[in-house]
Amino acid sequence: MADQVPQRALQLRSLVTASQTVELSLEDVEVPAPEPRQVIVRVEAAPINPSDLGLLLAGADMTQATAAGTADRPVVTAPLAAAAARAAAARVGQSLPVGNEGAGTVVAAGASDAARALLGRVVAVAGGAMYAQYRCIDVAACLELPDGARAADGAAAFVNPMTVLGIVETMRMEGHTALVHTAAASNLGQMLNRLCIEEQIPLVNIVRSAAQAELLRAAGATWVCDSTSGTFFDDLTEALRATKATLAFDAVGGGRLVSLILAAMEAAISPGAEFSRYGSAVHKQAYIYGGLDRGPTELTRGFGMAWGVGGWLLTPFLIKAGPEKVAAMRRRVAAGLTTTFASRFTDEVSLSGALRLDAIAVYGRQATGQKYLIRPSAPAGG
Amino acid sequence: MADQVPQRALQLRSLVTASQTVELSLEDVEVPAPEPRQVIVRVEAAPINPSDLGLLLAGADMTQATAAGTADRPVVTAPLAAAAARAAAARVGQSLPVGNEGAGTVVAAGASDAARALLGRVVAVAGGAMYAQYRCIDVAACLELPDGARAADGAAAFVNPMTVLGIVETMRMEGHTALVHTAAASNLGQMLNRLCIEEQIPLVNIVRSAAQAELLRAAGATWVCDSTSGTFFDDLTEALRATKATLAFDAVGGGRLVSLILAAMEAAISPGAEFSRYGSAVHKQAYIYGGLDRGPTELTRGFGMAWGVGGWLLTPFLIKAGPEKVAAMRRRVAAGLTTTFASRFTDEVSLSGALRLDAIAVYGRQATGQKYLIRPSAPAGG
Numbered sequence: 001m002a003d004q005v006p007q008r009a010l011q012l013r014s015l016v017t018a019s020q021t022v023e024l025s026l027e028d029v030e031v032p033a034p035e036p037r038q039v040i041v042r043v044e045a046a047p048i049n050p051s052d053l054g055l056l057l058a059g060a061d062m063t064q065a066t067a068a069g070t071a072d073r074p075v076v077t078a079p080l081a082a083a084a085a086r087a088a089a090a091r092v093g094q095s096l097p098v099g100n101e102g103a104g105t106v107v108a109a110g111a112s113d114a115a116r117a118l119l120g121r122v123v124a125v126a127g128g129a130m131y132a133q134y135r136c137i138d139v140a141a142c143l144e145l146p147d148g149a150r151a152a153d154g155a156a157a158f159v160n161p162m163t164v165l166g167i168v169e170t171m172r173m174e175g176h177t178a179l180v181h182t183a184a185a186s187n188l189g190q191m192l193n194r195l196c197i198e199e200q201i202p203l204v205n206i207v208r209s210a211a212q213a214e215l216l217r218a219a220g221a222t223w224v225c226d227s228t229s230g231t232f233f234d235d236l237t238e239a240l241r242a243t244k245a246t247l248a249f250d251a252v253g254g255g256r257l258v259s260l261i262l263a264a265m266e267a268a269i270s271p272g273a274e275f276s277r278y279g280s281a282v283h284k285q286a287y288i289y290g291g292l293d294r295g296p297t298e299l300t301r302g303f304g305m306a307w308g309v310g311g312w313l314l315t316p317f318l319i320k321a322g323p324e325k326v327a328a329m330r331r332r333v334a335a336g337l338t339t340t341f342a343s344r345f346t347d348e349v350s351l352s353g354a355l356r357l358d359a360i361a362v363y364g365r366q367a368t369g370q371k372y373l374i375r376p377s378a379p380a381g382g
Numbered sequence: 383m384a385d386q387v388p389q390r391a392l393q394l395r396s397l398v399t400a401s402q403t404v405e406l407s408l409e410d411v412e413v414p415a416p417e418p419r420q421v422i423v424r425v426e427a428a429p430i431n432p433s434d435l436g437l438l439l440a441g442a443d444m445t446q447a448t449a450a451g452t453a454d455r456p457v458v459t460a461p462l463a464a465a466a467a468r469a470a471a472a473r474v475g476q477s478l479p480v481g482n483e484g485a486g487t488v489v490a491a492g493a494s495d496a497a498r499a500l501l502g503r504v505v506a507v508a509g510g511a512m513y514a515q516y517r518c519i520d521v522a523a524c525l526e527l528p529d530g531a532r533a534a535d536g537a538a539a540f541v542n543p544m545t546v547l548g549i550v551e552t553m554r555m556e557g558h559t560a561l562v563h564t565a566a567a568s569n570l571g572q573m574l575n576r577l578c579i580e581e582q583i584p585l586v587n588i589v590r591s592a593a594q595a596e597l598l599r600a601a602g603a604t605w606v607c608d609s610t611s612g613t614f615f616d617d618l619t620e621a622l623r624a625t626k627a628t629l630a631f632d633a634v635g636g637g638r639l640v641s642l643i644l645a646a647m648e649a650a651i652s653p654g655a656e657f658s659r660y661g662s663a664v665h666k667q668a669y670i671y672g673g674l675d676r677g678p679t680e681l682t683r684g685f686g687m688a689w690g691v692g693g694w695l696l697t698p699f700l701i702k703a704g705p706e707k708v709a710a711m712r713r714r715v716a717a718g719l720t721t722t723f724a725s726r727f728t729d730e731v732s733l734s735g736a737l738r739l740d741a742i743a744v745y746g747r748q749a750t751g752q753k754y755l756i757r758p759s760a761p762a763g764g
Contacts, residue, residue, distance in 0.1 A: 086684075087684060253683060256678075278697075281698060288683070291683065296638075296641070296680040296681055296682045296683070297680070297681040297683060298678040298679070298681075299678055299680075299681065299691070300678045301635060301636075301670070301673065301678070301679060301693075302465075302468075302469060304693065305671075305693035305694070305695040305698075306693060306698065307692060308690055308691070309681070309691050309692065310689060310690035310691065310692075311683075311686065311687035311688060312687070313660055313687040313688070315660075316687075316688065
């Protein structure tokens with residue numbers, strides 16, 4: 001029943017060299033015969049998420065990138081500044097595959113019933129190494145898409161949907177009842193906005209332009225604060241007073257935004273009659289889950305003593321949540337694939353097209369509103 | 383049985399004015415008649431802790447302080463910079479008593495048995511407003527000192543001892559097995575060092591001079607890292623590798639020290655065979671419990687995603703720990719008052735002496751190794 005599967009196929013690779021450069025290329029690698037519980041997925045769609053860019057570009061200065069090779073087999077090279085080179089020291093000399101998630105058609109299967117049941121089906125996969133024409137993967141990593149769903153619908157079914165569900169679940173686990181989100185006009189931010197409206201969770205959206213604010217309001221957001229506005233701090237404090245949000249998820253990381261959010265939370269908590277130099281007793285928490293600004297996070301600590309800031313990452317969260325909750329989350333994503341959890345892509349490229357300098361210049365900027373979809377082996381209309 | 387208790391007595395006050403100054407003075411206030419469950423303590427000793435200075439000085443620039451009034455009733459005035467004035471906005475116009483803790487003799491008691499049982503006893507009190515000749519206070523806030531203990535022995539029986547016990551208890555509650563401590567040559571740091579030696583808890587002491595390192599080593603510390611040394615980061619990483627400490631308590635607050643500690647913790651965790659751009663999965667935590675450096679905390683975030691930084695304050699910790707655990711902690715402090723939990727004072731001043739500009743210039747600097755004891759109404763040899 002297996003489709004014609006080539007013995008070798010292309011896979012995108014990222015290599016940090018000892019001479020402090022990153023080298024991006026397409027390697028011709030073997031497509032293995034699947035083990036009993038494995039399938040071969042012909043990858044038809046894979047998004048370029050912010051969470052892919054760290055591994056892909058290794059923090060290199062892509063404005064200095066140069067292209068070599070051929071149109072079909074391009075090789076892109078770019079230098080790493082000292083700090084980026086230090087951070088990437090552990091991966092020097094390792095040619096690493098890239099791409100956290102994607103979707104495609106199962107074209108070959110191992111001997112098990114579970115594997116054979118997926119033959120011919122379109123599946124979403126969160127397994128890494130998805131920027132490739134074919135991916136051999138365990139059936140447990142595959143999410144079978146509903147009938148009629150295309151690979152592009154399921155390509156981003158994991159990272160962003162599970163992250164927004166994880167954000168809401170973290171809020172509940174830690175006893176908060178409302179949320180603050182930064183870079184809120186992003187694909188992920190719009191998804192969180194839809195989910196919070198459905199779940200009636202008050203959400204304070206922080207954006208970086210009037211146009212982004214308008215976009216979110218048009219999508220039904222009640223609380224939108226533009227950090228470029230002169231009244232930002234007062235607007236934010238008012239929104240926090242109304243929503244009682246004491247938990248923020250921040251995709252920016254660097255600068256003073258987290259500090260401002262914690263200070264506005266503290267200002268929004270009605271001060272008691274008596275002065276306390278230690279601030280309110282209400283715990284205020286911010287999680288940094290992205291790094292759009294790679295500079296240091298500056299905490300002015302002008303928000304009392306009841307506060308916390310930390311890193312937040314999807315995989316450890318899923319481990320903590322446990323397999324049953326994760327399975328329920330995945331079912332929920334599958335049901336809302338083209339509604340709540342839909343991603344919108346602004347550009348589509350082939351595997352080699354993803355290594356064109358003009359494309360890298362766009363998706364490497366991580367500008368809110370731009371989202372690339374790679375089509376490693378997409379059939380026409382797939 | 384009551385000693386002669388005056389109807390009025392002196393109390394130190396701190397007032398932030400609308401014209402952005404702080405004004406320190408001694409007020410003549412009424413000594414109330416005790417309610418049934420209250421006692422009147424003649425305050426004979428009260429320490430000036432770093433945790434008192436925020437309320438006392440309100441962040442004013444004490445290098446510009448001026449003195450007025452008389453030798454017995456001095457009035458000190460100093461200007462607040464804009465940031466300090468903003469932080470103190472909630473206390474403008476309120477004349478506030480100061481002094482978190484102290485000790486003295488119970489000279490009058492309310493009608494209850496519990497109050498009358500303390501008559502004539504020397505008690506330690508953590509009740510605020512202890513920079514005063516007399517303090518009317520609930521018996522529940524009094525810790526009766528063992529026979530033979532002097533007021534000076536019990537003056538600092540609460541803040542530092544309960545903080546070091548709270549640090550160790552937090553370590554256990556959060557699943558860590560070793561500690562990092564900054565400003566480790568302080569009175570509190572030396573106390574923590576003694577406690578950790580007794581409890582066989584590996585402790586990495588971070589100090590700011592070779593002399594401080596020597597002091598701690600002489601006191602039996604195994605791991606001491608001098609942040610002014612050129613090999614500080616490597617020394618710290620080695621100590622963290624040996625102790626497996628993943629929890630730090632920081633009294634400094636500002637600058638990059640917390641960031642360096644988290645980065646050294648990450649470096650000390652053996653990297654797996656496979657590169658992960660998200661860093662190790664081991665959670666690294668730092669709590670900021672002091673503010674020796676009032677500047678912003680700068681987090682470079684070069685330590686993976688499994689990290690947290692937060693404020694830590696004694697009172698909320700004690701509420702979380704619950705009354706039984708707190709009672710056990712207090713018994714332990716009473717038993718080790720002159721050994722594990724002893725404080726060493728370098729200077730003693732009267733209530734008016736605490737408002738001399740030369741004294742303020744010393745204790746206001748919060749230099750490690752300097753510790754003042756106020757003697758509001760100390761009898762000779764008390």
